[in-house]
Amino acid sequence: MSLLSPKEVKLLTNPLNIDNPITTQVLGICSALAVTVKLKPAFVLAISVIAVLTIANVVVSLLRNAIPNRIRIIVQLVVIASLVILVDQVLKAYVYDISKQLSVFVGLIITNCIIMGRLEAFALGNKPWPSFLDGLGNGAGYGVILLIVAFFRELFGSGTVWDYPVFENIGLYSIGYVNNGLMILPPMALIVVGIIIWIQRHYSRELIEK
Amino acid sequence: MEELLNIFTKSIFIDNMIFAYFLGMCSYLAVSKTVETSTGLGIAVIFVLGITVPVNYLIENFILKKGALDWLLGDAAASLDLSFLSFIMFIAVIASMVQLVEMIIEKVSPSLYAALGIFLPLIAVNCAILGGALFMQEREYSSIAEASVFGLGSGIGWFLAVVGIAAIREKLKYSNVPAPMRGLGITFIATGLMGIAFMSFMGIKL
Numbered sequence: 001m002s003l004l005s006p007k008e009v010k011l012l013t014n015p016l017n018i019d020n021p022i023t024t025q026v027l028g029i030c031s032a033l034a035v036t037v038k039l040k041p042a043f044v045l046a047i048s049v050i051a052v053l054t055i056a057n058v059v060v061s062l063l064r065n066a067i068p069n070r071i072r073i074i075v076q077l078v079v080i081a082s083l084v085i086l087v088d089q090v091l092k093a094y095v096y097d098i099s100k101q102l103s104v105f106v107g108l109i110i111t112n113c114i115i116m117g118r119l120e121a122f123a124l125g126n127k128p129w130p131s132f133l134d135g136l137g138n139g140a141g142y143g144v145i146l147l148i149v150a151f152f153r154e155l156f157g158s159g160t161v162w163d164y165p166v167f168e169n170i171g172l173y174s175i176g177y178v179n180n181g182l183m184i185l186p187p188m189a190l191i192v193v194g195i196i197i198w199i200q201r202h203y204s205r206e207l208i209e210k
Numbered sequence: 211m212e213e214l215l216n217i218f219t220k221s222i223f224i225d226n227m228i229f230a231y232f233l234g235m236c237s238y239l240a241v242s243k244t245v246e247t248s249t250g251l252g253i254a255v256i257f258v259l260g261i262t263v264p265v266n267y268l269i270e271n272f273i274l275k276k277g278a279l280d281w282l283l284g285d286a287a288a289s290l291d292l293s294f295l296s297f298i299m300f301i302a303v304i305a306s307m308v309q310l311v312e313m314i315i316e317k318v319s320p321s322l323y324a325a326l327g328i329f330l331p332l333i334a335v336n337c338a339i340l341g342g343a344l345f346m347q348e349r350e351y352s353s354i355a356e357a358s359v360f361g362l363g364s365g366i367g368w369f370l371a372v373v374g375i376a377a378i379r380e381k382l383k384y385s386n387v388p389a390p391m392r393g394l395g396i397t398f399i400a401t402g403l404m405g406i407a408f409m410s411f412m413g414i415k416l
Contacts, residue, residue: 026394029235030337073334074305081298089294104344107297111337113236186230187405194391194398201390209393 004133011133015141018204021114022145023197028114033149033189034105039162041101042150044091046143048106050136052083053115057135059083060123067124076119077110084109114142149192157183214359217351221363224412225345227338228371229405234338238372239397248376249369251333256365258333259342262307263361264354266300266343274299300343308334338368375401 004012021027028049035041059079060067067075088106091099099106109115118138123131154160159167159179167173182188201207227233234255241251272278276291283290312330316323333339342364351357378400387396 023394026239027236029239030233030341033232033235077301077305077335078298081301085294085297088297104341104348107300107344108233108337108341110297110301111335111340113335113337116335182406185406185409186232187402187409189232190398190402190405194395194402197395197398198388198391201395205390208389 008130008133011130012137012140015134015137016144018207020141020145020200021117021138022142022193023200024207025114025117027117028112028142029193030108030112033193034186035102036146036150036153036189037157037184038154038160039147039150041098042146043143044095044098045102045105045109046139046146048087048091049109049112049114049142050139052080052087052109053118053139053142054132054135055083056080056115057118057123057131058128060119061126061128061131064124072124073116076116080115080119081110114138145193145196148196149189152192153183153188156180157188214355217356218359218363219414221360222367222370223408224414225364226367226371226408227341227364228368228401229408231341233341234336234368237333237336238368238375239394242372242376242379242397245373245376245380248372252369252372254330254333255336255338255368255372256362258304258308258311258330258339259365259368260358260362261311262304262339263342263346263364264358265307266303267346267351267354267357269299269303270296270347296344296347300340304339304343305334338364371404374404378404 015021018024022029035045056076056079060076063075063079084107087109088099091102091106118134122134126134151161154162155166157180159165159172167177167179224230228235228238237251242248270278270293272281274292274296276293277288278292279290280288308330312323315330342361345364346357346360349360351360375397379397382396382400391399
């Protein structure tokens with residue numbers, strides 16, 4: 001007897017693969033790419049988004065029968081904005097340096113389209129438990145892409161992984177290797193995501209656009 | 211005046227909302243299939259950014275900032291700091307301003323209203339608008355003129371980017387792109403290349 005039914009497992013794993021919020025649904029790119037210069041801030045942002053998305057999904061799902069259809073957007077925005085304020089205060093209290101690095105991007109979680117998108121598409125029509133799983137899955141799918149992009153940008157741009165100097169320790173610099181400064185610039189995040197999409201669609205042919 | 215001009219060019223070319231901060235990417239990718247629709251959304255964004263940034267500037271400086279309520283409550287409010295409320299205030303202002311702008315345009319110019327159509331309500335959840343307000347807060351502009359110029363400039367920068375990519379995508383339809391790259395993938399790469407081109411403006415000061 002497994003803990004989750006097959007349908008519930010799908011809710012969790014689909015966003016990690018063929019239904020990824022960034023590469024397939026094209027949601028939430030706004031706040032995602034600017035923070036991926038290093039792994040640490042990307043990780044913190046990913047955790048924040050997972051927290052906000054999961055809780056917002058559950059809250060809206062609990063309220064779904066009480067929210068009048070006409071004003072649902074503003075209700076959702078208020079729920080999200082209050083959660084983001086909480087996250088922002090927690091980050092400021094415990095990881096102040098990273099919260100400074102993330103600057104406006106914590107606030108921008110409010111307008112992160114993933115959260116609005118999932119609330120509209122899922123939480124408004126489903127019970128709290130599936131909504132919780134959906135939030136967790138989509139948040140994780142978003143986080144995975146963020147971490148992949150950040151890993152490559154940090155590795156090639158600064159030669160480190162999680163601030164650990166990999167290239168220096170294996171002696172690449174002494175044989176003349178130079179960090180690729182281009183990877184630190186914002187446009188490279190787009191190109192890295194473009195390549196991830198290319199690779200993913202190469203393996204999942206059904207996603208290819210006509 | 212010089213300072214204003216400087217902020218204006220800086221917000222259009224150097225701190226471009228899309229190429230430097232990736233704000234408003236969702237609608238940027240969604241509407242940039244044709245030049246016509248992207249022009250409509252671009253104009254709407256200029257409009258809304260130009261209005262909401264100064265309004266949020268007033269709210270920030272006369273209500274939310276530390277000691278900002280002095281004009282109303284005197285010294286009693288000197289230590290009052292409401293800035294933790296800024297997210298919820300800004301998003302409320304944006305949502306209501308968008309609604310207001312929509313109603314005014316519908317009344318004053320039905321033809322513009324028909325042209326902007328569905329794009330106006332969409333703008334409430336466009337990250338570029340909230341991003342404009344948050345950057346305004348973070349950079350602490352010293353006057354409302356600077357804030358308005360920044361808002362307008364950011365809007366124009368966004369407009370240029372979205373119309374540019376739409377033109378490229380119209381051309382790309384006739385190119386032989388590798389199948390897995392078609393659509394989204396190639397748009398990302400093209401945006402990245404445009405971003406690199408825009409980086410050449412870096413360091414320009416008037």
